[in-house]
Amino acid sequence: MNTDAKPATEPVKEPDAPQDRDAEAKSRSLLRDITSGDALAGVLAVLLAVFVGSVMIAATDEAVRETASYITARPSDFVTALWESISGAYSAMFRGAVFNYNLTEPAQQWRPLTETLKFAGPLIAGGLGVGLAFRAGLFNIGGRGQMLMAGAAGGWVGYQLDLPMIIHLPLAILVGMAAGAIWGGIAGLLKARTGAHEVIVTIMLNYVAYYLLFYALSRQFLLQAPGSANPKSLPMKDTAILPKVLGDQFNLHLGFVLALVAVAVAWWLLNRSTLGYRIRAVGENPHAARASGIDVGRTYTVVMMIAGSLLGLAGINQVLGTVTSGISLDLDASIGFDAITVALLGRSRPLGILAAGMLFGALKAGGFTMQTSENISVDLVLVVQSLIVLFLAAPPLVRAIFRLPAQEAK
Amino acid sequence: MRLVLRGITKRFGSVVANDSISLTVEPGEIHCLLGENGAGKSTLMNVLYGLYKADEGEIELDGEVQHFTGPGDAMAAGIGMVHQHFMLIPVFTVSENVMLGNESTGFGGTLDVDEARKRVLEISERFGFHVNPDALVEDLPVGVQQRVEIIKALSRDAELLVFDEPTAVLTPQETDELMEIMRQLKEAGKAIVFITHKLREVREVADRITVIRLGKVVGEAEPTATNAELASMMVGRPVELVVHKDEPTLGDDALVVKDLRVVDLAGNRQVDGLSFTIRAGEVLCVAGVQGNGQTELTEAILGLQDDVSGSISLDGVELVGRSTRQILDAGVGFIPEDRQVDGLVPGFTIAENLMLNRSFKSPFVKNGSLRIGALRAFADKTLKAYDVRARDIDTLAGNLSGGNQQKVVVARELSRDLRLLVAAQPTRGVDVGSIEFIHKQIVAARDGGIPVLVVSTELDEVVALADRIMVLYRGRIVGVVAADTPRETLGLMMTGERPQDLKDVVA
Numbered sequence: 010m011n012t013d014a015k016p017a018t019e020p021v022k023e024p025d026a027p028q029d030r031d032a033e034a035k036s037r038s039l040l041r042d043i044t045s046g047d048a049l050a051g052v053l054a055v056l057l058a059v060f061v062g063s064v065m066i067a068a069t070d071e072a073v074r075e076t077a078s079y080i081t082a083r084p085s086d087f088v089t090a091l092w093e094s095i096s097g098a099y100s101a102m103f104r105g106a107v108f109n110y111n112l113t114e115p116a117q118q119w120r121p122l123t124e125t126l127k128f129a130g131p132l133i134a135g136g137l138g139v140g141l142a143f144r145a146g147l148f149n150i151g152g153r154g155q156m157l158m159a160g161a162a163g164g165w166v167g168y169q170l171d172l173p174m175i176i177h178l179p180l181a182i183l184v185g186m187a188a189g190a191i192w193g194g195i196a197g198l199l200k201a202r203t204g205a206h207e208v209i210v211t212i213m214l215n216y217v218a219y220y221l222l223f224y225a226l227s228r229q230f231l232l233q234a235p236g237s238a239n240p241k242s243l244p245m246k247d248t249a250i251l252p253k254v255l256g257d258q259f260n261l262h263l264g265f266v267l268a269l270v271a272v273a274v275a276w277w278l279l280n281r282s283t284l285g286y287r288i289r290a291v292g293e294n295p296h297a298a299r300a301s302g303i304d305v306g307r308t309y310t311v312v313m314m315i316a317g318s319l320l321g322l323a324g325i326n327q328v329l330g331t332v333t334s335g336i337s338l339d340l341d342a343s344i345g346f347d348a349i350t351v352a353l354l355g356r357s358r359p360l361g362i363l364a365a366g367m368l369f370g371a372l373k374a375g376g377f378t379m380q381t382s383e384n385i386s387v388d389l390v391l392v393v394q395s396l397i398v399l400f401l402a403a404p405p406l407v408r409a410i411f412r413l414p415a416q417e418a419k
Numbered sequence: 420m421r422l423v424l425r426g427i428t429k430r431f432g433s434v435v436a437n438d439s440i441s442l443t444v445e446p447g448e449i450h451c452l453l454g455e456n457g458a459g460k461s462t463l464m465n466v467l468y469g470l471y472k473a474d475e476g477e478i479e480l481d482g483e484v485q486h487f488t489g490p491g492d493a494m495a496a497g498i499g500m501v502h503q504h505f506m507l508i509p510v511f512t513v514s515e516n517v518m519l520g521n522e523s524t525g526f527g528g529t530l531d532v533d534e535a536r537k538r539v540l541e542i543s544e545r546f547g548f549h550v551n552p553d554a555l556v557e558d559l560p561v562g563v564q565q566r567v568e569i570i571k572a573l574s575r576d577a578e579l580l581v582f583d584e585p586t587a588v589l590t591p592q593e594t595d596e597l598m599e600i601m602r603q604l605k606e607a608g609k610a611i612v613f614i615t616h617k618l619r620e621v622r623e624v625a626d627r628i629t630v631i632r633l634g635k636v637v638g639e640a641e642p643t644a645t646n647a648e649l650a651s652m653m654v655g656r657p658v659e660l661v662v663h664k665d666e667p668t669l670g671d672d673a674l675v676v677k678d679l680r681v682v683d684l685a686g687n688r689q690v691d692g693l694s695f696t697i698r699a700g701e702v703l704c705v706a707g708v709q710g711n712g713q714t715e716l717t718e719a720i721l722g723l724q725d726d727v728s729g730s731i732s733l734d735g736v737e738l739v740g741r742s743t744r745q746i747l748d749a750g751v752g753f754i755p756e757d758r759q760v761d762g763l764v765p766g767f768t769i770a771e772n773l774m775l776n777r778s779f780k781s782p783f784v785k786n787g788s789l790r791i792g793a794l795r796a797f798a799d800k801t802l803k804a805y806d807v808r809a810r811d812i813d814t815l816a817g818n819l820s821g822g823n824q825q826k827v828v829v830a831r832e833l834s835r836d837l838r839l840l841v842a843a844q845p846t847r848g849v850d851v852g853s854i855e856f857i858h859k860q861i862v863a864a865r866d867g868g869i870p871v872l873v874v875s876t877e878l879d880e881v882v883a884l885a886d887r888i889m890v891l892y893r894g895r896i897v898g899v900v901a902a903d904t905p906r907e908t909l910g911l912m913m914t915g916e917r918p919q920d921l922k923d924v925v926a
Contacts, residue, residue: 283784286778287778290764290767294760297761300723300755301747301778302744302779303744
């Protein structure tokens, strides 16, 4: 809000500052709105989405619908059914994602949490990749392609070479991340050199990656397993598989630890390194960055390479950790797109992305239990996830619903 | 129509933007509201226009107390507003814009454009506006767009017209034309409120002057008051409007530009064969109406233009063909003409903005990581030295007032070891107090032996700072003249005419 008052201690933005900006700047300020709003808006968006999700869970519940038909006669039946369906759903989610209180053995009770972390790993890594690009002002929609290329390259190293583990595993990881970096870097380079819009380029590179992989997985001389008719490669060698970190009874593997390392590195990069400083400068105001001697195009290319390598880490996490039976076309498990949501919810801050990744990991892990124990379609979980993004992308909507004061006018 | 504001108070949270302001505007008078940016002028007018509701006080029109709930009420009561940023739709014609929001419709809801067209012609003729009702607004010069705004207000029978900083976007000629229009409107019996912080304009047209500072009326002044009197009322302390500077101590030729040509993206030759020299310790001011190649000239020096030919050499080192980073590192300081676009990252803190062009090497960088301690110490020191009024160095640049934003840019550039300073519009949109400070800093840089190139469209600034003045017209030099050249001569030269007996001066 422009107050047009300027006490000495609290300078208020000058009222006649130039307001007219071009469309490009508008979309950038929208991006900033989405990616850098306050944490409160994120929490509220999640709450709102959970509420709408509850309504849908209740509406699709048999018992609720049945009792609703005689609601005027016996409203208590309806309320009970309503309560049971919603509380049942969310307690099932809690049992599936954090702690299963129906079991007795402690290790088994905590098993859901390790599943959550397992799912969270690639979401965090991927979310960092998307979030980092956001900070440079770029929409990286190419997570899927970057994951596929990384999974293919790293996976090939994983099943093809015979090396001791201490070399084999790091090599497979590095090759995968490098492949992701190249795939992301192409989009950055095209943007830098030709001005091609990164949204279009990354989306199209997703298709290119998918069909290249499809081609390679259906050719024996490329990636397809010998003697097989399925589009799948050989399984990974044991020396290239990410080791389990809590023993064999849990599926949690080193991928989550790598994701944590990635969070730390990304935090340092953005907040403490000169490269990160330049990335943020370019993202906030490329004109001023250029006038200050920062090579904007180069920054775009570099940031897309880093973003690609982080999504590559997510791809590697899948091929060498979660599904080690071989490279397949669905190795990305839609993480490339979920990563966008995670980055948005995490406001493109590494620690925010860490939290958002955990939440989405929990939704994934808990969603399965909701389906098996309460017979609630897992699609509803996806609806909740999508609603979170919807509410995040429309900050005024959330503000209006919760009657929050409007943000400072620009 | 007679407007009386009585004890208007408007608060935003704990901030009192208007503190019991009373004001009377008579029909047939031009009443100037003079005050710094952020003094509360625009808030007051927004209260009058129904955009804000006053916490206390009342608005009276011709003796009747008004209760506006929105601009619609204000318009219906006969108040017209000419906004600083035009509220026009670029792809609509003049007639369409004028009728917008007040459309008269014919049978079945069809728009009666002819009616609006007639109205535009009628008003345009009456006041000599020369506006073509069928022209698209986007094709019109800024000054004419402003007239469309005025026509729009008049077409709704406005009796009181409010002009909110109307000259900020105008060239000197357009400003003169606007003054003439305001006088005509006055003759026609309209009451006019003219909001500005430019002293020259106030003294030229005002019948009465009310000065506002920090939300309060600090006094009334006569149009006969001197600039210095008005300025000190505005700022609250004596202000030096004249820049005191000694005779330059000239060194060797420092910046030598030879046959410089710059072609823009559309293929137009914006700078066409410029050759000039600036000596160490000298200020060369570039005068000219906006858009005569000044922007391209400064950007070419900084390596921000793609198609540049000719030579720019600084202390014997050729700059053409080098990257912006190399040029900055060679010691060129740059105050860009639009700080919001090229000068600052609004989402960065003051401290972060202070290292914007030093993100590659010491003192704020070591082995690829930021030296946050060094940066903070530097920022603390600089904040004080350059009188940036902000809570602390972690304040976002975007939240600063225009004057303080500009001081951050000036501080960043002048706190480096410079061999050349390029300052484009160094005080545009900056309050009087900050102008004084920034001018002193520029003169101090020159006295320190740095060659300075200042580009300004404000003739006052050019005359105040220059050791020599170079006038540009359509990318060419009209002449290089002494700083004491009469204004009329400079004004003539800015239109591209070179007086017969003019002699170029060489430093």
